[in-house]
Amino acid sequence: MAVAMKLDSKAPGGPLESKWTRHKNQLKLVSPTNKRKYTILVVGTGLAGASAAASLAELGYNVKAFCIQDSPRRAHSIAAQGGINAAKNYKNDGDSVWRLFYDTIKGGDYRAREANVYRLAELSVNIIDQCVAQGVPFAREYGGLLDTRSFGGALVERTFYARGQTGQQLLLGAYSAMMRQVDAGRVALYPRREMLDLVVINGQARGIVCRNLITGELEPYVGDAVVLCTGGYGNAYFLATYAKNSNATAIWRCHKRGALFANPCFTQIHPTCIPVTGDYQSKLTLMSESLRNDGRVWVPKKKGDTRPPNEIPEDERDYFLERKYPSYGNLAPRDIASRAVKAVCDEGRGVGASGRAVYLDFSDTIREKGIDYIKEQYGNLFEMYQHITGEDPYKVPMRIYPAIHYTMGGLWVDYNLMSTIPGLFVLGEANFSDHGANRLGASALMQGLADGYFIIPYTIGDYFANTTLPKVTTDHSAFKDSLAEVHQWLTKLLSIQGEKTVLELHRELGMILWDYVGMARNAQGLQTAIEKIRKLREEFWNNLRIPGDANMLNKNLEMAGRVADFMELGELMAIDALHREESCGAHFREEYQTPDGEALRNDERFCYVAAWEYTGDISKPELHTEPLQFEFVTPTVRSYK
Amino acid sequence: MSKKMTLHLRVWRQPNARTPGAFVTYTVKDVSPDMSLLELLDVLNEQLIKQGELPVEFDSDCREGICGTCGFLVNGVAHGPKRGRTACQQYVRDFKDGETVTLEPFRAKAFPVIKDLVVDRSAFDRIIAAGGYISVNTGSAPDANSIPIPKDIAEQAFDAAACIGCGACVAACPNASASLFVSAKIAHLALLPQGQPERIRRVLRMVEQMDREGFGDCSNHGECEAVCPKSISIKTIALMRREYLRALWSR
Ligand SMILES: Cc1cc2nc3c(=O)[nH]c(=O)nc-3n(C[C@H](O)[C@H](O)[C@H](O)COP(=O)(O)OP(=O)(O)OC[C@H]3O[C@@H](n4cnc5c(N)ncnc54)[C@H](O)[C@@H]3O)c2cc1C
Ligand code: FES
Numbered sequence: 107m108a109v110a111m112k113l114d115s116k117a118p119g120g121p122l123e124s125k126w127t128r129h130k131n132q133l134k135l136v137s138p139t140n141k142r143k144y145t146i147l148v149v150g151t152g153l154a155g156a157s158a159a160a161s162l163a164e165l166g167y168n169v170k171a172f173c174i175q176d177s178p179r180r181a182h183s184i185a186a187q188g189g190i191n192a193a194k195n196y197k198n199d200g201d202s203v204w205r206l207f208y209d210t211i212k213g214g215d216y217r218a219r220e221a222n223v224y225r226l227a228e229l230s231v232n233i234i235d236q237c238v239a240q241g242v243p244f245a246r247e248y249g250g251l252l253d254t255r256s257f258g259g260a261l262v263e264r265t266f267y268a269r270g271q272t273g274q275q276l277l278l279g280a281y282s283a284m285m286r287q288v289d290a291g292r293v294a295l296y297p298r299r300e301m302l303d304l305v306v307i308n309g310q311a312r313g314i315v316c317r318n319l320i321t322g323e324l325e326p327y328v329g330d331a332v333v334l335c336t337g338g339y340g341n342a343y344f345l346a347t348y349a350k351n352s353n354a355t356a357i358w359r360c361h362k363r364g365a366l367f368a369n370p371c372f373t374q375i376h377p378t379c380i381p382v383t384g385d386y387q388s389k390l391t392l393m394s395e396s397l398r399n400d401g402r403v404w405v406p407k408k409k410g411d412t413r414p415p416n417e418i419p420e421d422e423r424d425y426f427l428e429r430k431y432p433s434y435g436n437l438a439p440r441d442i443a444s445r446a447v448k449a450v451c452d453e454g455r456g457v458g459a460s461g462r463a464v465y466l467d468f469s470d471t472i473r474e475k476g477i478d479y480i481k482e483q484y485g486n487l488f489e490m491y492q493h494i495t496g497e498d499p500y501k502v503p504m505r506i507y508p509a510i511h512y513t514m515g516g517l518w519v520d521y522n523l524m525s526t527i528p529g530l531f532v533l534g535e536a537n538f539s540d541h542g543a544n545r546l547g548a549s550a551l552m553q554g555l556a557d558g559y560f561i562i563p564y565t566i567g568d569y570f571a572n573t574t575l576p577k578v579t580t581d582h583s584a585f586k587d588s589l590a591e592v593h594q595w596l597t598k599l600l601s602i603q604g605e606k607t608v609l610e611l612h613r614e615l616g617m618i619l620w621d622y623v624g625m626a627r628n629a630q631g632l633q634t635a636i637e638k639i640r641k642l643r644e645e646f647w648n649n650l651r652i653p654g655d656a657n658m659l660n661k662n663l664e665m666a667g668r669v670a671d672f673m674e675l676g677e678l679m680a681i682d683a684l685h686r687e688e689s690c691g692a693h694f695r696e697e698y699q700t701p702d703g704e705a706l707r708n709d710e711r712f713c714y715v716a717a718w719e720y721t722g723d724i725s726k727p728e729l730h731t732e733p734l735q736f737e738f739v740t741p742t743v744r745s746y747k
Numbered sequence: 748m749s750k751k752m753t754l755h756l757r758v759w760r761q762p763n764a765r766t767p768g769a770f771v772t773y774t775v776k777d778v779s780p781d782m783s784l785l786e787l788l789d790v791l792n793e794q795l796i797k798q799g800e801l802p803v804e805f806d807s808d809c810r811e812g813i814c815g816t817c818g819f820l821v822n823g824v825a826h827g828p829k830r831g832r833t834a835c836q837q838y839v840r841d842f843k844d845g846e847t848v849t850l851e852p853f854r855a856k857a858f859p860v861i862k863d864l865v866v867d868r869s870a871f872d873r874i875i876a877a878g879g880y881i882s883v884n885t886g887s888a889p890d891a892n893s894i895p896i897p898k899d900i901a902e903q904a905f906d907a908a909a910c911i912g913c914g915a916c917v918a919a920c921p922n923a924s925a926s927l928f929v930s931a932k933i934a935h936l937a938l939l940p941q942g943q944p945e946r947i948r949r950v951l952r953m954v955e956q957m958d959r960e961g962f963g964d965c966s967n968h969g970e971c972e973a974v975c976p977k978s979i980s981i982k983t984i985a986l987m988r989r990e991y992l993r994a995l996w997s998r
Binding site for chain 1: 762763778779781782783785786789790792793795796797799800801802804806807808809810811812813814815816829832836838840861862865867868869871872875876877878879880881882883884885886887888889890891892894895896897898901902904905908909911912935936939941942
């Protein structure tokens with residue numbers, strides 16, 4: 107049951123176009139000399155973290171930046187392929203800040219804050235300027251100006267890209283800006299560290315406890331604010347397009363220290379991933395959405411048609427996205443396209459050995475525009491596909507299937523990106539974001555960089571200027587308690603010495619989540635999921651086997667900690683999905699659909715952000731709601747027909 | 748269904764930086780040829796854990812060839828038999844059934860071994876910190892289209908910028924030189940108009956830092972280019988040399 111508790115979004119009133127400007131003008135400032143007195147702990151160095159660390163250090167703050175990888179340049183953001191949106195309207199095709207705002211709000215199925223989304227669209231243009239100035243080699247036209255392309259869920263070409271390596275190039279830009287501050291002595295880097303706890307003193311976030319992943323030592327760090335940029339939690343599903351080290355541990359530990367967790371059930375499935383081939387598989391690989399610009403998605407019209415694709419005549423093929431969504435066709439948004447793919451496979455018309463795949467066919471484009479065009483646009487993606495599958499997509503159509511790819515849910519934050527714990531800010535995919543119930547392609551990079559480059563530098567100053575922060579050191583009892591708790595927890599994990607490995611248990615959790623909290627959900631399935639997760643969690647704590655000890659590089663121990671947290675978060679995801687008795691965006695409840703199988707929202711009951719509070723009992727979280735008001739757009743049925 | 752395979756893995760085991768290491772051979776039976784080399788190591792590690800032994804530690808993250816986290820020598824070749832790919836993009840089908848495959852960490856003075864196949868490549872970060880950037884504060888950038896860049900120049904800059912910092916070039920070089928890595932960054936930024944103001948300072952400082960980290964000199968063996976998973980051209984090293992000389996002259 108929704109409980110009335112005031113969750114103040116701090117979103118400014120007044121006209122939409124000037125909300126952010128007016129808000130900025132009202133934010134208090136910290137003087138340059140005083141900035142030097144503040145230390146900010148930035149956890150995570152992906153797009154959000156690296157851009158935040160660089161920008162905050164440029165302002166004069168002392169920054170400590172932490173990441174799991176051996177180098178900040180390797181954060182998961184590096185893998186983003188397709189592109190980044192910006193309302194530059196360089197193509198003169200009718201784009202504008204308003205239109206990007208509108209597409210994002212609609213794409214999110216009216217479950218995001220208008221003020222946030224408008225600000226995001228507004229800042230998108232500055233991001234491209236900033237990145238180009240850093241030397242990011244975006245694609246260009248022969249005249250030397252920037253090229254753009256279209257992406258799912260949009261009718262304009264607003265997506266800037268750097269071959270199929272946009273995330274890599276943007277991250278290297280942000281990383282280099284941060285390394286410049288390392289050079290200047292304003293950022294201290296702490297790689298191969300994993301944050302395992304948040305230290306809260308007098309109700310304020312004042313530090314973190316990390317494990318040094320090489321020595322195993324637990325290290326306390328004190329600061330005046332903590333900026334969490336630790337990415338999404340999609341690896342809860344085990345098989346996902348995420349990097350292996352992506353995890354929810356940082357946000358989950360903060361949740362357990364009092365930060366509310368918003369919309370955990372809003373998880374995104376990406377339609378175009380390479381299908382699962384075997385039970386040894388460790389991850390799934392995305393084939394960028396940009397491929398849908400030139401590839402056509404189809405399955406045979408006949409069930410169980412096992413002929414090779416090139417032997418199936420044109421009139422026996424069903425280009426189902428083009429058929430169902432004539433105006434967007436193959437560029438229908440991710441949630442819609444994923445469900446359509448699932449539906450044809452459920453009908454028995456899927457292809458490949460498992461029957462859980464559809465074709466993504468480039469032969470028409472190759473015929474019309476030539477193979478060189480495809481090579482230039484998608485060369486590295488085609489190569490990657492060939493490496494993995496051993497098949498040549500220039501000759502046979504790709505086979506694709508949906509996979510977990512992004513999490514819209516995350517820690518609840520207000521307009522200033524501050525969580526419900528004062529001094530704990532959350533940026534990028536780790537927060538519950540501006541994407542509502544479904545994110546449009548090329549909008550995550552935009553959001554991470556908007557948060558890090560252009561929002562946190564303003565809002566954190568206001569927090570400092572308005573807050574008294576007593577001097578604390580790591581000798582404070584809160585640090586000692588936290589260190590002791592983390593130590594105890596690690597000892598407990600290591601002491602189980604059961605029969606199953608972390609990998610086995612993680613796979614089992616992933617199966618439960620994929621089957622019942624995946625692309626389509628229903629009340630009975632969600633209840634089953636909750637029961638199964640509880641059982642599995644119990645087994646985890648009784649039957650896990652971790653080799654080695656805590657005083658060494660021990661990746662199994664690291665994984666075990668992360669999986670322990672997924673075992674708890676997984677239940678919250680199911681609880682949230684069960685409570686939301688509507689379909690919206692990526693959250694599809696089978697009980698709530700239109701006669702033609704589209705999502706049926708219930709704005710009367712669920713036009714809110716569901717923010718869950720940890721009560722001490724994982725199975726009994728308390729729900730708080732932040733109602734969403736739509737002043738500038740009217741929520742309508744989201745149609746892409 | 749393709750036929751299952753058996754591989755013998757001769758793996759470098761070293762508990763930590765202070766303790767000497769040695770090779771140990773393990774056998775993994777009945778694996779799918781479609782499995783990746785890292786997944787094969789996952790399977791081996793599951794076996795080891797069940798037998799109460801310590802698993803083989805290796806670094807990986809994206810497992811799709813873009814993050815540069817993975818990397819070790821496979822039969823003496825950095826990343827493995829399939830050129831132009833990272834270790835995570837090598838597949839069991841690229842080996843022969845029954846083959847013994849030797850896995851050992853990247854060997855270079857500047858990349859000390861941490862454990863098993865894991866090495867410390869933080870020297871690369873320090874080289875980037877010594878000037879591998881364009882100094883532009885957030886918020887001070889002009890409109891992105893205010894400086895047109897010819898497409899071919901932008902493409903060349905991209906070819907260099909594609910470096911993933913994996914360190915294979917160092918591991919492959921008989922002198923353990925980091926020239927390909929450093930020159931890739933220098934070429935990327937020197938080719939772009941935005942990179943001009945700091946061109947001289949950048950090359951001098953980065954090269955100096957490279958030397959300080961204990962990497963060897965480049966003597967044009969070209970092994971680096973051959974193993975580079977992103978096919979960075981050795982021409983960037985020539986460019987770096989020109990940049991360096993030019994910088995020395997103008998100093
Ligand atoms: C394959 C793929 C392709 C994508 N393509 C696109 C695209 O084309 N366009 C787009 O807009 N979006 C895309 N996305 C989504 C986008 O890449 C991500 O949402 C975004 O990069 C997340 O950035 P981030 O900075 O929030 O987090 P991340 O990049 O995930 O970084 C997380 C950081 O936190 C650190 N960390 C995590 N936990 C801890 C801890 N406990 N202690 C210390 N450090 C920790 C990590 O080490 C890392 O540095 C794609 C995603 C995937 C998976
Ligand atoms: S794990 Fe990322 S390149 Fe191999």
